[in-house]
Amino acid sequence: MLLEVKNLNKKFGSVSAANNINFKMNENEIIGVIGANGAGKTTFCNIITGYLKPDSGVILYEGKNITKFNVQEIKNIGIHRSFQIPQxxxxxxxxxxxxxxxxxxxxxxxxxxxxxxxxxxxxxxxxxxxxxxxxxxxxxxxxxxxxxxxxxxxxxxxxxxxGKPKVILLDEPTSGISTDEKNVIMKNILRAIKEFNISVLFIEHDMEIVEKFSERVVAFYNGEIIADDKPSKVFNQNNVKKFIIGGL
Amino acid sequence: MAVKKLERYKMRGLINKDKLLLIAFLFTFISFWFLLPDYAINTISLSFCNGLVILGLLLLMRAGLISFGHGMYYCLGGYAVAMTYNFLQIKEVFVLIAFSVLAGFIVSFFLGFFVRRFRGIFFAMLNLALSMILFGIIVKSISLGSTDGFGIKELTYFNHAIEDEKRLNIFSYLLIVILTSLMMMIVMTFLKSPSGKILEAIRENEIRSSYLGISINKQIHKIYIFSSTLAALGGGLMVILIGHITPEDTAYWTRSGEFVFVAILSGSLNVFAPLIGSLFFEFIRSYALFYFPNTWQMIIGVVLILGILYLPEGIGSIFNKRKK
Amino acid sequence: MASIPFIILDSLVYASWLFMVASGLTLIYGVMKVLNVAHGSLYAFGAYANAWLIGWYFNNYTEFEFLSFLFIPISALVIGIILGFLIEKFFLRKIYFRDEIVVVLVTYGLFLIFEDAMKLIFGTTSYLPYQPRMLLGNINVLSIPYVIYDLAIIGIAALIWFLFNFIIKFTKIGKLLLSVINDREMSSALGINVNKFFIYTFTFGCLLGCLGGAVSAPMISVVPGIGVEVIVLAFAVVVTGGLGSVTGAAIGALFIGLARTITIFYAPQLELFIVFFVMAIILSFKPEGLFGSKEVRKI
Incomplete structure (x- = not known):
């Protein structure tokens, strides 16, 4: 097990951005994360990378508890990220x-x-x-x-x-990019990432991209994970159709 | 735009040009000793002492910070020299200078733990507050000379005694010019090194910098110590040149205001700017204080505002991050 | 320890004074994100104007001494409104979109200009407009004589605090102001005239600064340089309380007021030091101040 998240909770006032999230990630996996705006995807990224502290829950990396690590420490153990708005x-x-x-x-x-x-x-x-x-x-x-x-x-x-991380979190890598460019860019990025044996978790709104590039899909809704499986299965799940794909 | 491009080209290929320029700078100013009248040499020396403080501010500006209280370290460095002279009876210039550097280093090391957590206006104003505290302490302490400050008399350079009247002499002038050039050289090398470039990264984007694994507070602490120590050295040299120090001329906010003024107008692009800026400022001031003694601060204020409002690409562009 | 009530009373008076001079500064920052260094000059201007008027009145007239109290609101209103309006309109409006530190540099430039301007207008000799303070006389508080004028400052500070809270909580303007504070661009998109709010807020904040000076004038000797002391103190108060929070400024003033009064009793030479010591302690635990909100950037 590379990365494991157990019973993660985070509230902003009365809004629950992460509600009892449990999640596992193996080496060399490519995971797509879907969900409507405000479903808690970016918050999930922010908590894993130490930018936000969870209210409760544990994050394990290669079996080691990294819940209290700050941004630099998380980076130094090999978890990197990109941003929705390029930083x-x-x-x-x-x-x-x-x-x-x-x-x-x-x-x-x-x-x-x-x-x-x-x-x-x-x-x-x-x-x-x-x-x-x-x-x-x-x-x-x-x-x-x-x-x-x-x-x-x-x-x-x-x-x-x-710096060759072991895990990379990509927050909407193709947002703001024209449709014809999206595929090329994703292909180039993932090819490079594969070469380094990096595990990838990417947040994406474009279902075609998710279907094409991910091996596993995690669906967020209201701060909860409502589906976690192969793309074909997740996309056919009823609540995913109703809340996420239909909602887009 | 053009300036930035020029800076980039300079950094890419012509590495040694700046060092040659610095050597030329050093020899030009050494030769001035034989060419210029005493009052001009005096102004040059003084402007270099102050220029060291501005060189320190340049370092902070590279990291996107400005201090409204850098006069505090100028004052500390000066008092370190004056107090060592008066209380420990040490007359050797090089020992005195070492004390001023040490004072700046130690105080900024400890205060750094506090100020490094703040940015922008907080950083600027907290430093102003700190310098006002130092001012308050000195003014109220009789043993520190209160508002009259301290004087020093006869000094020795490597045991070679120089009488009090000849405070500005070939030794003190060479000391100031050579030490200043040396500091410029160090700062120049530093700014080109990875250490120096990290500061620009922090200025440009703190979030990305910390996600790269840079411990930002430590880097800011480091630059704060470096910058403050330069200011303390400037203060120490100033006392050796003038032979007297008062809190009002050093730690009071008006002095820090002048430093900020020159630093902002000189910009942070290269290490010559602070010294040349300080030189101009000191010559103008020596006339302005004579002709407009009561409106000097006003003139500085007007020029500062005009510069920011009407030369936005030039002056304010050091801090050109937009709000939000 | 017979002096405990006295210490408490003294702290309260000093805290009220601190709050009075700091409230305008924190208001302006809260709404406009402008740290107005020239606030110190406005305080000094208010003090000078009032001192000059009082001096002029008592030099020429001996009757109706109580009229001299009118000079406090007069000087605060006239100076505050004129300067506030001019500064906002001709300087700040051009630079709102720039970095906070650039805005501070501009207000710092204004501060430098005002310092010399005051020396030119009012000279460098000190003014001692003590008459209004003497007029009110003393009162016995727990058998200790206390100057009524100083006690009145507690009332003024309480009134300012009450006014702020009343406006924010119970008036339409207050609600609109809150929306401007929370999201400037969205408020503007909803049809709120943000510029109008800015100029009113700034002018009102300046008026408070001048009022602080005008009220203080009879208690102090009005000399060049009082502006810088005040901006440094006011900054300590608002940073301790949380920049932009009026209630924070009040609590911060109480903390600092108490610490300072105790210090004056036992170790007077540490007076200025203790103010910043309290600030440093509080900021070490809560860098955004007591009532400040931590700004987490959206990424």
Whole structure:
């Protein structure tokens, strides 16, 4: 068992964002998470990554209790994430974003006697971007805020992949991206992720994408998990049809 | 835009250009000793002492922080020199300077545990509050000289005694110019290193930074110590140059206000800006205080506001995160 | 320990004074997210205006001494409304969308300008407008003589606190204001004129700052530099209570008031230190202040 969540609860005032959630994740699984807006998907991500503390419940990672870990500690044990709204360094260049991420991944955030933006680091960054089919030639001299939404999303995900985590949580990786691009982007990301043996949990609203790329689907409704099975089975479950697929 | 691009190109290839420039800077100012009249040399020296504080503020600005109370460390450094001289009878300049650096380091190390938890206006104002406390303590303590402060007299440079009247001499001038250049060199190297770049990441996006695994509070603590120690060194050198220190000229908010003013107008793009900015400021001030003694703060305020309102890309852009 | 009632009374008076000068600052921050450093100057302006008027009156007239109390509301209203309106309209309105720290820098610039402006207008000699305070005389509280004027400050502070709560809870304006505080953009989309709320709030906050100064003038010696002391103290109070919370400011003022009075009795040289010590202790446990809300960014 890679990741296990037991009896997780979280309330915001009177709204229950996580209601007795139990969840297990094995190595090399690709899990899609579905649910209407406000069903508790992002909250689930936020709790696992230590951004929010649960009211009660336990999170185990490789059998170790990580419920009280903070964001940095969670990252350091190998759980990374991407964001609904890309969290990137807006006023820095694309390459600089990658370089800084790599430096921290190599635990060099306190290094003093080397040049952070050296030629070598730039070349590495370019290589890395090419590997993930990022349109390097077009974007490498731009700052992040000049990028189109799709490229920012991809950059955000790339930053999460750097450092080779064991688990990666992708929060709506294709939101704000045009329908024709979605498939290409997902394919590229998942190919890269597979190469590193990373387990994936991705939140997604587009059922076609979920059906195509996930091996298992978890459905959230009102802070509860109402279905957890193979995609074909989950999509045929009555309450999922009624509350989620019909509700979209 | 253009400025940012220029900065990026500089960082990519022309690494040694800045260091050459710094060496040129050092020798230019050393040669000024033989070329310029005394009053000009005096102003240059003083502006370098203050420039060290602004260099410290530049470090904070890289991390997106500004302190309205950096005069506190300027004051601490100065008092460390004056008190060591008067209470311990130590006259050796290099020992005195070591004490000023140590004072800045120790105090900022402990206060850092408190201020590192705050950002933005909280950070700025808490530092103002801290400096006002120091001001209050000194003013009310007779043993610390109260509002009159301290004076120091004869100093020795490596046991070579210099009489009191010749406070500005080739030794003190060289000491200030060389130490300043050395600090610029250190800051320059630091800003290029991964350590320095992490600060920009923190400024740009704290959430992503912590998700990368950076412990943000520790990084801010580190930069706070670095920055405060520079300010303390500036204060120590100032006392060696002027031979006198009062709380009003150092820890009072007006002095910190001037530091912020020069720091904001100089920007945080390179390490020369704070020193050149300080140099201009000091020359203008020496005239302005003579011609407009009662409207000096007002002039600073007007220029600051005009700069922020009408040069938004230039000055305010250091903190260009939008609200919400 | 016969002095305990005295300490409590003194703390209450000082806390009321702190609340009076801090309430405008926290109100403005709560609604507009602007930390107005120039609040200290408004306090000083109010104090100077009142001191000047009182000095002028008692130099020229000897009758109807009680009329001098009118100068408190007059100076607060005139200075507060004029300056508040001008600052909002010509400076703050242009920079609301910028980072909070940029806005602070602008109000800091204004503060610098006002400091010198006051020296030019009122000179650098001190004013001692003690007459109104003397007029009210003393009263015996538990057989200790106490200045009535100082006790009245407790009343003024209570009135301000009551007014705030009444407006927020029981009036339509208060409800609209709450919606502006919670979500500026949504309120604007619903047809609330946010700009109008901002200018009214700011002007009212400035008026409170001036009122604080005007009321304090008879108790202090009005000299250059009182503005900075007040902004630093008021900042400590509002940060302790939670920036943006009026009730928080009241509670914060009580904490700080009590600690300071006790310190003055036993170790007077630590007066200023203790204020920030209390603040530091509270912030160490609750960085957002007593009544502040923790802002978790949506990600």
């Amino acid at each position: 990137v360094f807006e006023n820095l260049g694309v390459l600089e974003n990658i370089i800084i991420t790599e430096l921290v991944a190599k635990n060099k955030q306190n290094a003093l006697f080397e040049d952070a933006y050296s030629k070598k680091n730039y070349q590495n960054a370019i290589k890395l971007l090419e590997k993930f089919s990022f349109d390097v030639d077009k974007f490498k001299d731009k700052t992040v805020k000049e990028l189109p939404q799709g490229a920012r999303k991809v950059l955000d995900i790339l930053i999460a992949i750097i």
